[in-house]
Amino acid sequence: MNAQPLGLSAIEAATRLAQSGPNELARQQPTSVWKLLRSQFASPLIALLVVACVVSAWLGEVADAVAIGAIVLINGVVGFFQEHRAERAIHALRAMTAPRARVVRGGKAEVIPAAGVVPGDILLIEAGDIVAADGVLREAHALSTSEAALTGESLPAQKSTEPTREDAPLAERHNRVFSGTAVSTGSGVAEVTATGMRTELGRIAHLLATVEDEATPLQVRLTTVSRTLLLACVGIVAIVAGLGMAREIPAVEIFMSAVSLAVAAVPEGLPAVVTIALAVGVQRMAARHALVRRLLAVETLGSATVICTDKTGTLTTGVMTVREVWGTDHHKLIDAAAACSDAELGADARSGIGDPTEIAILMAAAERGIHRRNIESARQRIDLNPFDSDRKRMSILRADGVLYVKGAAESLLSVARAVPENFTAALDDMAKRGLRVLAVALGSEKAEKDLEVLGLIGFADPPRVEVIEAIALARTAGIQTVMITGDHPVTATAIARELGLISDGESSDNRVHARATPEDKLRIVRHWKSQGHVVAMTGDGVNDAPALREAHIGIAMGRTGTEVTREAADIVLTDDNFASIVAAVETGRGIFDNIRKTLVYLLSGNAAELTIMLVAAAAGLPLPLLPLHLLWINLVTDGAPALALVTDPPGPDVMRDPPRDPAEPILGRPEWRAIALTALLQTAIVVGVYVWALEARDLDAARNLAFSALVFGELLRALAARDARRPFWEVGIFTNLKLLAVVVASVVVQLGLHHIPAMQKLFQISPLSLADCALTLALGCVPLVALETVKVITNRVSMR
Numbered sequence: 001m002n003a004q005p006l007g008l009s010a011i012e013a014a015t016r017l018a019q020s021g022p023n024e025l026a027r028q029q030p031t032s033v034w035k036l037l038r039s040q041f042a043s044p045l046i047a048l049l050v051v052a053c054v055v056s057a058w059l060g061e062v063a064d065a066v067a068i069g070a071i072v073l074i075n076g077v078v079g080f081f082q083e084h085r086a087e088r089a090i091h092a093l094r095a096m097t098a099p100r101a102r103v104v105r106g107g108k109a110e111v112i113p114a115a116g117v118v119p120g121d122i123l124l125i126e127a128g129d130i131v132a133a134d135g136v137l138r139e140a141h142a143l144s145t146s147e148a149a150l151t152g153e154s155l156p157a158q159k160s161t162e163p164t165r166e167d168a169p170l171a172e173r174h175n176r177v178f179s180g181t182a183v184s185t186g187s188g189v190a191e192v193t194a195t196g197m198r199t200e201l202g203r204i205a206h207l208l209a210t211v212e213d214e215a216t217p218l219q220v221r222l223t224t225v226s227r228t229l230l231l232a233c234v235g236i237v238a239i240v241a242g243l244g245m246a247r248e249i250p251a252v253e254i255f256m257s258a259v260s261l262a263v264a265a266v267p268e269g270l271p272a273v274v275t276i277a278l279a280v281g282v283q284r285m286a287a288r289h290a291l292v293r294r295l296l297a298v299e300t301l302g303s304a305t306v307i308c309t310d311k312t313g314t315l316t317t318g319v320m321t322v323r324e325v326w327g328t329d330h331h332k333l334i335d336a337a338a339a340c341s342d343a344e345l346g347a348d349a350r351s352g353i354g355d356p357t358e359i360a361i362l363m364a365a366a367e368r369g370i371h372r373r374n375i376e377s378a379r380q381r382i383d384l385n386p387f388d389s390d391r392k393r394m395s396i397l398r399a400d401g402v403l404y405v406k407g408a409a410e411s412l413l414s415v416a417r418a419v420p421e422n423f424t425a426a427l428d429d430m431a432k433r434g435l436r437v438l439a440v441a442l443g444s445e446k447a448e449k450d451l452e453v454l455g456l457i458g459f460a461d462p463p464r465v466e467v468i469e470a471i472a473l474a475r476t477a478g479i480q481t482v483m484i485t486g487d488h489p490v491t492a493t494a495i496a497r498e499l500g501l502i503s504d505g506e507s508s509d510n511r512v513h514a515r516a517t518p519e520d521k522l523r524i525v526r527h528w529k530s531q532g533h534v535v536a537m538t539g540d541g542v543n544d545a546p547a548l549r550e551a552h553i554g555i556a557m558g559r560t561g562t563e564v565t566r567e568a569a570d571i572v573l574t575d576d577n578f579a580s581i582v583a584a585v586e587t588g589r590g591i592f593d594n595i596r597k598t599l600v601y602l603l604s605g606n607a608a609e610l611t612i613m614l615v616a617a618a619a620g621l622p623l624p625l626l627p628l629h630l631l632w633i634n635l636v637t638d639g640a641p642a643l644a645l646v647t648d649p650p651g652p653d654v655m656r657d658p659p660r661d662p663a664e665p666i667l668g669r670p671e672w673r674a675i676a677l678t679a680l681l682q683t684a685i686v687v688g689v690y691v692w693a694l695e696a697r698d699l700d701a702a703r704n705l706a707f708s709a710l711v712f713g714e715l716l717r718a719l720a721a722r723d724a725r726r727p728f729w730e731v732g733i734f735t736n737l738k739l740l741a742v743v744v745a746s747v748v749v750q751l752g753l754h755h756i757p758a759m760q761k762l763f764q765i766s767p768l769s770l771a772d773c774a775l776t777l778a779l780g781c782v783p784l785v786a787l788e789t790v791k792v793i794t795n796r797v798s799m800r
Contacts, residue, residue: 005104005122005138005189006104006106006107007103007104007105007106007107007121007122008105008106008118008120008121008122009105009106010105010106012120013105013116013118013121016118016119016120017116017118020118020119020195020196020198021195021196022115022116022196023114023115023116023117023118023132023133023179023195023196024115024196025196025197025201025202025205026196026197026202026205026206099113099114100112100113100114100132101113101114101116101117101123101132101133102123102124102125102129103117103121103122103123103124104121104122104124105121109124114132114133117132117133117192117195118192118195119192119193119194119195120191120192121133121191121192122138122189122190122191122192123135123177123189123190123191123192124187124188124189125143125177125183125187125188125189125190126183126186126187126188127183127184127185127186127187128182128183129182129183130180130181130182130183131145131177131178131179131180131181131182131183131190132179133179133192133193133194133195133199134176134177134178134179134192134193134194134195134198134199134200135176135177135190135191135192135193135194136175136176136190136191136193137159137160137161137175137176137177137188137189137190138161138188138189138190138191139161139188139189140159140160140161140175140186140188140388140389141186141187141188141388142185142186142187142386142387142388143158143159143160143183143185143186143187143188143389144156144157144158144159144183144184144185144186145157145159145177145178145181145182145183145184146181146182146183146184147170147171147178147181148312148486148540148541149180149181149540149541149542149543150170150178150180150181150200150201150204150541150542150543151169151170151171151486151541151543155320155356155357155436156184156185156355156356157171157174158174158387158389159174159175159177159186159188159389160174160175160388160389160390161175162174162175162389162390163175164176169515169517170200170486170517171486171515172515174389176190176193177190178199178200178201179194179195179199179200179201179202180199180201180542185355201542203518204518204542204543204545204546207518207519207522207546208545208546208549208568221665221666221667224665224666225599225665225666225667229603232610236610236614239614239617240613240614240617243617243618244617247620273595273598273599273602273642273643273646274595276643276646276647277298277299277591277594277595277598277646277647278296278298278299278591280591280594280646280647281298281299281587281588281590281591282298284587284590285298285571285584285587285588288580288583288584288587289573289574289575289577289580289583290555290571290572290573290574290580290581290583290584290587291558291571291572291573291574292570292571293566293569293570293571293572294570294571297553297570297571298587298588298591299588299591299592299595300534300552300553300570300588301536301553301555301570301571301581301584301585301587301588302585302586302587302588302589302590302591302592303534303552303588303589303592303659303660304479304534304535304536304552304553304585304588304659305478305479305480305533305534305535305659306479306480306481306482306528306533306534306535306536307474307479307480307481307482307535307536307537307538307578307581307585308482308484308521308524308525308528308535308536308537308538308547308551309481309482309483309484309537309538309578309581310483310484310485310538310539310540310541310544310557311461311483311484311485311487311492311495312461312485312487312540313461313540313557313559313560313576314538314540314557314573314576314577314578315463315464315467315483315495315499315578316461316462316463316464316467316495317461317462317463317464318461318560318576319350319351319356319360319461319462320356320357320359320360320436320459320460320461321360321363321364321459321460321461321462322360322361322363322364322457322458322459323435323458323459323460323462324430324435324456324457324458325364325455325456325457325458326426326430326455326456326457326458327420327440327454327455327456328420328454328455329454329455330455331368331370332454333440333454333455333457334361334364334365334368334370334457335365335370335375336404336406336440336441336442336454337361337365337404337406337438337440337457338361338362338365338370338372338375339375339379339396339398339402339404340394340395340396340404340405340406340440341354341358341361341362341372341396342354342355342358342384342386343355343358343359343361343362343372344372345359345362345363345366345371345372349363349366350363357436357438357459360459361457364457375398379398379399379400379402380398380399381396381397381398381399382397382398382399383396383397383446384396384397385448387407391407391411391448392407392408392410392411393405393406393407393408393411393412393448394406394407395443395448397446401444402442402443402444403442403443403444403445403446403448403451404440404442405440405441405442405443405448405451406438406439406440406441407438407439408438408439409423409427409437409438409439409456411439412439412441412451412453413439413453415448415449415450415451416441416450416451416452416453417450417451417452418451418452418453419453420453420454420455423453423455423456426456427439427456430456430458431490432490432494433458433494434460434488434490434491434492434493434494434495435458435459435460435491435494436458436459436460436491437456437457437458437459438456438457438459439453439455439456439457440453440454440455440456440457441453441454442454460491460494460495461495463495463498463499464577464578464579466577466579467499467577467578467579468499468500469579470578470579470581470582470583471499471500471501471578471582472500473582473655474582474585476655476656477582477585477655477656477657477658477659478657478658478659479582479585479659480511480533481501481511482510482511482512482513482524482528483495483496483501483511483512483513484513484516484520484521484524484547485513485514485516486514486515486516486543487514487515488514488515489512489514489515491514492512492513492514493508493512493514496508496511496512517543518543518544518545518546518547521537521539521543521544521546521547522546522547522550524547525537525547525550525551526550529550529551529552532663534552534553534659535551535552535553536551536552536553536554536555536581536585537550537551537553537554537555538555538556538557538573538578538581539554539555539556539557539565540556540557540560540565540576541565542565544556544565545565545567545568546568548565548568548569549568553570553571554568554569554570554571555569555570555571555572555573555581556568556569556571556572556573557572557573557576558572558573558574558575558576559574559575559576560576571584585655586650586654586655587650589650589654589655589657590648590649590650590651590654592660593648593650593651593654594645594646594647594648595646595666596666596667596671597645597648597721597722597723597724598642598645598646598721599666599667599671600667600671600674600675600721600724601641601642601645601717601718601721602638602642603667603675604674604675604678604679604682604714604717604721605633605637605638605682605714605717606634606638607675607676607678607679608678608679608682608683608686608710608713608714609625609630609633609634609710610679611679611680611682611683612624612625612682612683612686612687612706612710613625615683615687616687616690621690621691621694622694622699624686624687624690624702624703624706625703625706625707625710626703626763626764628762628763628764629703629707629763632711632763633707633710633711633714636711636714636715636746636749636750637711637714637715637718637746640742640745640746641714641715641718641739641742641743641746642718644718644736644738644739644741644742645718645721645722645736645739647736647738647739648722648735648736648739649735649736651723651726670724674724678717678783678787681782681783681786682710682713682714682717682783685709685713685779685782685783686706686709686710686713686779687706689702689705689706689709689775689776689779690702690703690705690706693705693706700764700765700766701766703764703765704754704765704766704768704772705772705775705776707763707765708750708751708754708768708772708776708780709775709776709779709780711746711750711780712747712750712776712777712779712780712781713779713780713782713783713784715743715746715747715750715780716743716747716780716781716783716784717783717784717787718739718742718743719733719739719740719743719784720783720784720787720788720791722736722739724791725791725794725795726791726795727788727791727792728788747777751768751773753765754766754767754768755767755768
C-alpha cells in the first residue's frame with residue numbers, strides 16, 4: 001500500500017462539517033396530525049354515511065348508528081396510518097447509512113461517527129464495511145462493492161482507480177464508491193466527494209420524498225358513485241316532500257318519510273363491502289405469495305394495464321449459473337476453473353460463500369463429480385495471485401505444478417501461447433446472447449505467461465420457468481410487461497427474448513430498459529401513466545423506491561428487497577417471483593368484479609325502495625313501507641347477503657378479458673341499465689301486490705304483503721347477482737355456501753318476523769297465512785327468474 005495520506009486536520013474537518021452539515025439524510029417536516037385526520041373524512045361517501053349515522057340515531061336505530069359510525073371511524077384510522085408510509089421509507093433509507101466510518105485525520109486513522117464524515121475526508125474501507133459517503137478511489141486492492149440496491153446490477157462491481165467519465169452511468173463508475181453500499185471483497189482508500197443528501201443515496205431519498213400519492217382507480221370510481229347517489233337522493237327526497245306538501249300531509253309525516261328515504265338511498269353497507277372484499281383479496285393474495293400492505297392495492301393491481309418489472313430475481317432466479325461450456329474438453333475445462341476458485345460450496349450444492357461466479361463454477365463441477373475439497377486435498381494450493389481490475393484475471397499455483405487461470409478472455413489472450421480454433425467467434429456469439437463469459441487456461445509456472453487456453457464458460461442468471469407462462473398469460477389478459485434493469489443492454493435483451501417478452505425481430509423499444517437510473521425509472525413510470533395506463537412497478541433496490549411510490553401500485557421483493565423498498569411498496573412478494581404478480585392481478589380483477597356486482601345488487605335494492613315510495617306518493621297512495629320497514633330491509637339485504645356476495649371466487653374468464661379502461665367508471669351503462677330495469681321490475685311487483693291488497697283487504701294487510709315481497713325479492717335476487725353473464729346454476733349453487741346459507745337464513749328470519757308478537761308490534765305487521773307466504777315467496781322469485789331468463793336468451797343469441 002502507498003504511504004498513508006495525511007487527511008484533513010481536526011480544525012478543517014470541523015469547518016467543513018459546519019458548511020456541509022452532518023452526513024445524514026434530511027428529515028422531512030411531518031404533516032400535522034389534525035390535517036391528516038381531517039383529510040380522511042373529506043369524501044362524499046363518508047359525508048353520506050355521517051348523515052345516515054345521525055339519522056339512524058335520531059330514529060332510535062342505535063345498532064345501525066353504531067355500525068355506520070364504526071365503519072367511518074375504521075376507514076379514517078386506516079387511512080391515517082397509511083399516510084406515514086413515506087416517512088417510514090425515509091427512515092429506512094437513513095438506516096442504510098453506516099453508523100461508523102474509518103477516516104484519516106492529521107495523518108492518523110481513526111474511527112468516527114458516520115455523521116461526522118465531510119467532503120475531502122480520506123475514507124478507509126475493507127470487506128464487510130458499509131461505505132459512509134460517496135467518494136473517488138485513490139487506492140483499490142481487489143476491491144468490489146455490492147451496488148445492486150443502487151444500480152440493479154446482479155453482481156458485485158469491480159473497482160479500480162482508473163478514471164471514468166463524469167457522465168458515465170452509475171454502474172460504470174468503477175473508480176467511485178457510494179454511500180450505503182457494502183464492500184464485498186478487498187480494500188481501498190477513497191476521497192469523500194459528497195455527503196448526506198448530496199450522495200447518490202441522498203438523491204434517491206429526495207426523489208422518494210417528493211413523490212406524491214395519488215387516489216387509486218377504485219377511490220376515484222367510488223367518489224363518482226357517491227356524488228351520483230347524493231344528487232339522486234336529494235332530488236327524490238325533494239320530490240316526495242313536494243308531493244306531500246301538495247297533498248297537505250302533516251309536516252311531521254313528510255319529514256319522517258323524507259328521512260326514511262334518505263336512509264334508504266344510502267348503501268350503508270358499501271364501505272364494509274369494499275373493506276371485506278379487499279380483506280378477502282389480501283388473504284387470497286397471501287396464499288399466492290403476495291403480502292398486501294395497503295388494502296386498496298388489491299383492486300388497483302387488478303386494474304393494471306402495464307407491469308414494469310425488475311429482471312434479477314423477479315424474472316430470473318437470482319442465482320448465477322453456468323449456462324454454456326465451450327472447448328474441446330469440457331471436463332478438463334470445468335476442473336481447471338474449479339481449481340482456480342476461492343468460493344466454498346454449501347452442503348446443498350445449490351448455494352455457497354464467495355463470488356457468485358465461482359459458486360456457479362463449483363455447482364457445475366459438482367454435477368460432473370468434481371469437488372473442491374478433493375482438489376484441495378489432492379492438489380494443495382502453493383500460491384495465489386488474486387483477481388484485480390487491472391489484470392482482469394486470477395491464478396492459483398497448485399502442488400501438481402500447474403498454474404490454473406481464469407479471467408476475462410482478452411486478458412488471457414494477451415498472455416496465451418495456444419488458443420482453440422474459432423475461439424473469437426465463440427466468444428462473440430456468447431456475448432451477443434447476453435452471457436457473462438470467462439476464459440480458462442493452464443500454465444506451467446508461477447508467472448502468468450505462455451498459457452494454454454482451454455475454452456470458455458458462459459454464465460447467466462437464468463429465467464424462471466414459470467415466468468415464461470406468466471408473461472404469456474399477462475399478454476392474453478392485455479397487460480404489457482416492461483423490463484427495467486441496471487444490467488447491460490445485451491444481457492437484458494437476451495433475457496427478454498428468452499422469456500418471450502419480445503419476439504425475434506421485434507424492437508425492444510419501450511419494452512426493455514437497461515442501465516436504468518432511479519430518474520430513468522421514474523420517467524418510465526410517469527410516461528406510461530401519462531398515456532392513461534394503470535402502472536404496477538416492481539423492485540428490490542433503493543434505486544427502485546421512488547418509482548414504486550410513483551406507480552399506481554408498488555411491488556417489493558420480500559426475500560432480496562431492501563427495507564426501503566418494502567416500506568415504499570403497496571405489496572411485498574414473499575417469493576420474489578413475477579408469476580406471483582400475475583396471479584395477484586387475477587385475484588385483483590376478481591375482487592373488482594365482486595365489488596362491482598355487489599354494488600349493482602345494493603343499488604338495485606335501494607333504487608327499488610326509492611321508486612316504490614315515489615310511485616306511491618305520486619299516485620296519492622298511503623306509503624306502502626314505514627320508515628322502520630326501510631331500515632329493516634337495508635339491514636337484511638344490504639348486510640349479510642352483500643358481504644357473502646363479495647367473497648365469490650374469480651370467474652373463469654377473468655384473465656381472458658382485456659384490462660378495464662382506467663377512465664371507465666365502476667358502474668357503466670350496462671350496470672346502470674341493469675339497476676334501473678331491476679328496480680322497475682321490483683317496483684311493479686311490490687306496488688302491484690300492494691294496490692291489489694288495498695282493494696281486496698286493508699292497509700295493514702297490503703303493507704304486510706309489500707314488505708315481505710320486497711325482502712324476498714331482494715334476497716333471492718342475490719343468487720342472480722353473482723354473475724352478469726352466466727345463470728346461477730352454471731356458476732354453481734354450492735360454490736358460495738356463505739351466500740346460500742345467508743339467503744336461506746334471512747328468508748326464515750323474515751317469515752319468523754311476522755309470527756313473533758314483539759316483532760309484530762314493533763314493525764306494525766301481522767302474521768302471514770300459508771297462502772300469503774306462498775304468494776310473497778312466489779313474487780320474490782319473479783326478479784330471479786326474469787334476470788336468469790335474460791342471461792340464457794342473451795347467451796344463446798351471442799352464440800349464433
